Amino acid sequence: FSGTDLADGSCAHPTIPDRVSPLLPANHVTMTKGTGLVHTAPAHGMEDYSVASHHQLPTDCLVDESGYFTEAAGPELRNKNVLEEGNEAVIKMLQAAGSLLKEEKYVHSYPYDWRTKKPMIIRASKQWFVNTADVKAAAQDALKKVKVIPTSAVNSMLEMLDRRTFWCISRQRCWGVP
Helix, strand or coil, X not given: CCHHHHCCCEEECCCCCCCEXXXXXXXXXXXXXXCCEECCCXXXXXXHHHHXXXXXXXXXXXXXXXXXXXXXXXXXXXXXXXXXXXXXXXHHHHHXXXXXXXXXXXXXXXXXXXXXXXXXXXXXXXXXXXXXXXXXXXXXXXXHCCCCCCCCHHHHHXXXXXXXXXXXXXXXXXXXXX
């Protein structure tokens, strides 16, 4: 059957009792990658976040800053590293629930940290977003005081700032941006 046969359906969450998960259509999943319907982890990737936002789903993040499951993931997973013993724990939970249809080794294309060469987990974090003309004007004024090389780039940067509708002021990376 095709993914459209499952549209607007729902299923029991495989590891969180009493939680119902909707089956959602998403353009970033194609027939070559599956049914076209996806499980969504809105706190762990832009495409999933977009799908969740479109369907007004919460963006719960069950992984902490160090890559360990939080208490919200449940007692069986809490404090387990997602990329290590957490994977095995999830597999055992799915087996115990009779929800595991197939298990196979798969090399996931995680993004890697350029400094440590270790896989990174994308996760949402709380940010300050503002949408004001004052911030835009201040940014444009500040840019006019910066010596930009080549100088021809200033106008395109000013135009980009003018088109920007949301601003995120963040200090998540104390070591700087690569």
